[in-house]
Amino acid sequence: MVSIGVNGDCYRKVVGCAEGFTESAECWRGFPSWLKSRELRGARMFTGDKAAGVVGSIAEVFPGAKYQRRTVHFYRNALAKVPKSKRSQVAARARAPGAGHSPKSSRCGQSRPTSL
Numbered sequence: 432m433v434s435i436g437v438n439g440d441c442y443r444k445v446v447g448c449a450e451g452f453t454e455s456a457e458c459w460r461g462f463p464s465w466l467k468s469r470e471l472r473g474a475r476m477f478t479g480d481k482a483a484g485v486v487g488s489i490a491e492v493f494p495g496a497k498y499q500r501r502t503v504h505f506y507r508n509a510l511a512k513v514p515k516s517k518r519s520q521v522a523a524r525a526r527a528p529g530a531g532h533s534p535k536s537s538r539c540g541q542s543r544p545t546s547l
Contacts, residue, residue, distance in 0.1 A: 432462050436471070446471055456484030463492040480504040 434447040447466045452458040459482065466474075474493045479485055481500040489498055506525055513521045 434462070434466055434471075436474075454482045454484075456488060459484040459488040460491065463489055467492055 432447075432449050432452045433445060435443050436446040437443055447462070447469060449462060449465065452462060463477075474496050476497045476499060477485075477489050477493075478499045478501050481498075481504065486498045489496055506522075510518055510522060510525075
């Protein structure tokens with residue numbers, strides 16, 4: 432598992448990395464607790480695949496932080512429900528400009544360099 436944070440200057444930074452985790456509720460509780468023990472403070476939002484236990488665990492360890500499911504995971508799950516004969520057509524429509532994508536509303540634009 433890798434945790435990447437964005438600082439006040441809109442630069443990304445790896446704030447934690449650990450191996451050997453499973454997608455159990457216990458591990459999901461353990462990873463954010465471990466990050467907190469390493470002095471992670473001010474976390475306002477987490478993103479991920481919305482695996483079982485992740486949302487509750489984050490709320491337990493970082494009360495008040497929001498959780499957002501990554502769009503790619505939403506599309507993968509939705510496409511799995513579409514008949515195979517229609518998947519390429521539905522996927523193409525989902526990729527079309529303006530199809531379910533919201534404009535960038537973050538103050539951190541894409542033009543900023545990435546530092547890890």
